[in-house]
Amino acid sequence: MADFELMHFQEGHLLSATALSEAIGWPHRQSDWKMLLAFSTGVVAKRNGQVAGTALRSDFGPDLASIHMVIASPDARGRGLGRALMTSLLGATDRNIRLVSTRSGRPLYEKLGFQDVARLVxxxxxxxxxxxxxxxxxxxxxxxxxxxxxxxxxxxxxxxxxxxxxxxxxxxxxxxxxxxxxxxxxxxxxxxxxxxxxxxxxxxxxxxxxxxxxxxxxxxxxxxxxxxxxxxxxxxxxxxxxxxxxxxxxxxxxxxxxxxxxxxxxxxxxx
Ligand SMILES: CC(C)(COP(=O)(O)OP(=O)(O)OC[C@H]1O[C@@H](n2cnc3c(N)ncnc32)[C@H](O)[C@@H]1OP(=O)(O)O)[C@@H](O)C(=O)NCCC(=O)NCCS
Missing domain, CATH: 3.40.630.30 (Gcn5-related N-acetyltransferase (GNAT))
Structure with a gap:
């Protein structure tokens, strides 16, 4: 059984989310997270009372959405948390989804049916x-x-x-x-x-x-x-x-x- 629980991403999670992205070397300030959240529906994973994962989905009209800020805390990886975050956001929309993958995200995204369409430099x-x-x-x-x-x-x-x-x-x-x-x-x-x-x-x-x-x-x-x-x-x-x-x-x-x-x-x- 999973040792984490998912919940709706709220403003009160911004501080922990910023700490999580900083911990993996991403540059987002809390104000950057706040801006992203204003355009998104989000989900956090809590494990041992701490925010151990995040993911955001931004909808752009009725047909297309972007998923981003998909992070599992390094000490919580490999136990289904990333898949659970993604499944939660994907399951709540019929929209087509676009995202930019990282090396560590690619296996998960491929398993969920994503395909390469372009390259970001x-x-x-x-x-x-x-x-x-x-x-x-x-x-x-x-x-x-x-x-x-x-x-x-x-x-x-x-x-x-x-x-x-x-x-x-x-x-x-x-x-x-x-x-x-x-x-x-x-x-x-x-x-x-x-x-x-x-x-x-x-x-x-x-x-x-x-x-x-x-x-x-x-x-x-x-x-x-x-x-x-x-x-x-x-x-x-x-x-x-x-x-x-x-x-x-x-x-x-x-x-x-x-x-x-x-x-x-x-x-x-x-x-
Ligand atoms: C991407 C990330 C969120 C995945 O989190 P996670 O909790 O470890 O993922 P899961 O445990 O749910 O595993 C996801 C799936 O990928 C598979 N997987 C992971 N690494 C793999 C690899 N190297 N080769 C093959 N499959 C792999 C797992 O087996 C699992 O498959 P399953 O669900 O069918 O069993 C995590 O690695 C992370 O935070 N990376 C840094 C941030 C990042 O790059 N985010 C993505 C860009 S937005």
Missing amino acids: QHQGTLTAAPEAIGAQDAQPRDLDSIRRLESQSYGGDRSALIEWLAENGELAVMRSRSDVTGFAGCRRFGRGYVIGPVVAQDVQDTKTLIAHHLKGLVGQFVRLDIVRNVDLTPWLADAGLFMTNQSPVMERGTIPAAPDRMAVFSQGLG
Whole structure:
């Protein structure tokens, strides 16, 4: 019989959840967890009275959800806790699910029917120099409808609430053709510094211009960026001090019509 019990993830679990993710070397601050929980349904596993596991599911419209922050405490692994967390979140929805796997998560996700659809290439470091940025502009309130539309189309689900959060709590830059918004990039505080994403753009040149627009204010800061489209920005980012540190498979379960069509994700967890 299992020696843990599952319960609904509530605000009161945030401190323990932060300690759990810190213990396995993840950068999330308590405020990052709080933001994720605001967009999620979550479950925690308690063992010996302590939070020993977490998992969150964020629903983006009626068809698609993301599962993330799946953690079992190192001393509680291999006893079915990870599977129980996943099964609990999967069982409560008919949505197709997208997630980013780690090496230790892959066996579990494969057993649960997830398949590789793309690859996330993580870059990070202390920004040493900002590439030249000509052509992008700070987004204006009137751009928000276009940004919501571009974000939701490129993700494959309704991301309006996430864009509203970013407009209030971060920065948004846009590319325009005449008066139309053709691409955008977000930037916000996260973990050890800042994250740039999502980036939705028509081509590689626009992607660089949007990223560079945010980088110009971040020299000396720790910056992270997770590229998902099959474009090689690694040498260009390395010149600025942002090195490739990891690659992770994006996995999906269900009948998702297409892989995500975006240059960089909002975050590893939220896609
Ligand atoms: C991923 C993680 C949550 C799994 O937690 P766990 O409690 O050890 O998982 P479980 O005990 O439920 O095992 C899950 C399944 O994977 C299988 N498994 C685990 N490692 C395996 C391996 N190396 N090869 C084959 N199967 C493996 C187990 O046998 C089990 O299968 P079963 O349910 O059919 O018996 C845990 O390893 C973890 O916290 N990793 C660090 C955080 C992370 O990377 N999270 C995932 C990314 S979001």
